Structures are given as structure tokens and as C-alpha cells.
Amino acid sequence: QKEAAQKRWTISDFDVGKPLGRGKFGHVYIAREKRSNHIVALKVLFKSQLQQSQVEHQLRREVEIQSHLRHPNILRLYGYFYDQKRVYLILEYAARGELYKELQKCKYFSERRAATYVASLARALIYCHGKHVIHRDIKPENLLIGAQGELKIADFGWSVHTFNRRRTMCGTLDYLPPEMVESVEHDASVDIWSLGILCYEFLYGVPPFEAKEHSDTYRRIVQVDLKFPPKPIVSSSAKDLISQMLVKESTQRLALHKLLEHPWIVQNADPSG
Numbered sequence: 001q002k003e004a005a006q007k008r009w010t011i012s013d014f015d016v017g018k019p020l021g022r023g024k025f026g027h028v029y030i031a032r033e034k035r036s037n038h039i040v041a042l043k044v045l046f047k048s049q050l051q052q053s054q055v056e057h058q059l060r061r062e063v064e065i066q067s068h069l070r071h072p073n074i075l076r077l078y079g080y081f082y083d084q085k086r087v088y089l090i091l092e093y094a095a096r097g098e099l100y101k102e103l104q105k106c107k108y109f110s111e112r113r114a115a116t117y118v119a120s121l122a123r124a125l126i127y128c129h130g131k132h133v134i135h136r137d138i139k140p141e142n143l144l145i146g147a148q149g150e151l152k153i154a155d156f157g158w159s160v161h162t163f164n165r166r167r168t169m170c171g172t173l174d175y176l177p178p179e180m181v182e183s184v185e186h187d188a189s190v191d192i193w194s195l196g197i198l199c200y201e202f203l204y205g206v207p208p209f210e211a212k213e214h215s216d217t218y219r220r221i222v223q224v225d226l227k228f229p230p231k232p233i234v235s236s237s238a239k240d241l242i243s244q245m246l247v248k249e250s251t252q253r254l255a256l257h258k259l260l261e262h263p264w265i266v267q268n269a270d271p272s273g
């Protein structure tokens with residue numbers, strides 16, 4: 001892929017196919033690079049909208065961060081190019097699409113499927129944190145499924161290098177830990193909190209602090225008002241793991257490498273991820 005990093009791509013290098021999805025900033029298409037016949041996803045962003053939303057620096061940071069990340073559970077960003085009006089992101093194609101659609105269809109996942117996803121996300125986050133990158137926006141909408149059913153973290157549009165921790169507010173509140181909702185300094189342990197939220201949502205089909213009003217969600221997060229519904233039936237081992245991740249004091253949250261040793265993960269996650 002070395003030449004891919006330097007090569008100046010243009011849209012004429014690709015046969016563009018059907019749209020895969022519509023995002024806020026532009027559409028995603030399946031495409032085939034003509035010389036290699038390599039299938040990719042092409043995200044087309046309109047410069048006007050990027051300028052309007054003042055996110056150009058975020059996009060540059062995403063491209064910079066992603067160009068150094070290589071992990072089976074992180075969606076590759078192979079490169080980018082632009083023309084007069086658009087910026088194009090050349091992305092790894094995730095053949096089984098968006099995880100949140102799968103979750104909506106199944107309502108909730110089995111403990112084995114949930115544990116397998118959580119373990120692969122933990123391994124991807126250990127890898128990112130090892131490179132001083134925190135994602136900060138782990139939620140079903142940013143997770144895709146590869147051809148073999150493996151999970152891929154995508155959209156590092158909100159990730160940062162930890163040495164310049166920022167206090168910007170990200171997308172939906174549901175996934176934000178107390179320290180981000182109260183917008184105080186935050187570190188890699190924000191991703192552990194979000195992974196705990198995700199684990200709960202995989203098992204129950206809804207995030208733990210969901211409420212009608214933003215103000216109620218906010219209060220439930222900062223109070224860590226964690227309740228486990230009677231249905232669907234979930235093992236106490238799973239509840240134990242979630243309770244060790246959704247801890248207000250960020251330094252007390254279960255470390256990611258400890259998560260991989262937790263009985264619920266060891267007994268339920270498929271090692272191949």
C-alpha cells in the first residue's frame with residue numbers, strides 16, 4: 001500500500017457504483033480502483049459543507065491519525081484526494097455494512113455475539129491507546145461489519161492524540177462519560193466508558209442512560225444511574241463487567257487488558273473476533 005500513500009488519486013481512477021449510505025457531509029459509494037480492481041468505499045464530502053461546519057482541521061487530523069493505524073478491527077483509510085468542490089476519502093469496504101442496522105434488526109445480540117464484538121473492540125482500542133490515540137466517539141453508528149462478520153471501528157472524525165486533549169462536545173450524549181458531559185479534562189478511559197455503554201446496548205438493545213429529555217440523560221450519566229431490565233435475561237457475569245466499566249471515577253474503570261481476562265469475555269467471546 002506504500003504507493004497508495006504517495007499516489008495522486010483522481011475520481012477517474014475509480015468505477016463508482018451504488019451509494020452505500022448518506023452521511024451529514026456527503027455520500028458513501030462502493031467503487032473499484034481500475035488498475036488493481038480493488039473494491040473500496042468512497043466517501044464524498046462537499047468542501048462547502050466542511051467549510052461551513054469548520055471541520056476541515058478535524059478531517060485533516062482524521063486522515064493523519066488513520067494513516068498510521070493498521071488493525072483488523074479498525075477500518076482502513078487508504079488515502080484521500082480532492083477536486084474543485086469535493087474531498088474524497090478512500091476507505092476499506094465493509095461488506096456487511098453498518099452494525100446499528102444489524103442491532104435494529106436483531107433487537108439485541110446473544111451474549112456470545114456481544115462478547116465477541118466487545119473483545120475485538122477492546123483489542124482495537126488497546127492498539128489505539130498504545131499509539132496515544134483516543135477515539136472518543138465509539139457508538140453503533142461508527143461500527144461496520146467486514147465480510148467475515150468482524151467488527152471495524154470507523155470514522156475517526158472525533159479522535160484525538162491524547163497529548164492535545166480537547167474539550168469539544170461530540171455527537172449523541174448517550175455515549176459520553178461524566179467527565180466529557182461535565183466537559184472536564186478526559187483521557188483514554190473515555191473509550192472504556194463508551195465500550196461499557198456499547199456492551200449494555202448490544203445486550204439490551206438500548207443504551208443504559210437513555211431518556212426522553214437531554215437533561216434527564218445528562219443527569220442519569222453523571223449519577224451513573226445504571227439499571228438492568230428484567231428482560232432480556234442477561235448473565236450476572238455480563239452485568240458485573242458492565243458495572244466495572246461504567247464507573248464515574250475514570251481511574252477506577254476496568255482497564256482494557258483486564259477486560260480481556262474477565263470471565264464473561266473469556267467464556268463467551270469467539271477468539272477469532
Ligand SMILES: O=C(O)Cn1ncc2ncnc(NCCc3cnc(NC(=O)Nc4cccc(Cl)c4)s3)c21
Binds near residue numbers: 023157
Ligand atoms: O457507513 C455507510 O454509510 C455505509 N458503509 N457500508 C459499507 C461501508 N464500508 C466502508 N465505509 C462505509 N461508510 C463510511 C464509514 C466512514 C469511515 N470513515 C469516515 N470518516 C468520516 O466520515 N470523516 C469525516 C467526515 C466529515 C467530516 C469530518 Cl471532520 C470527518 S466515514 C460503509
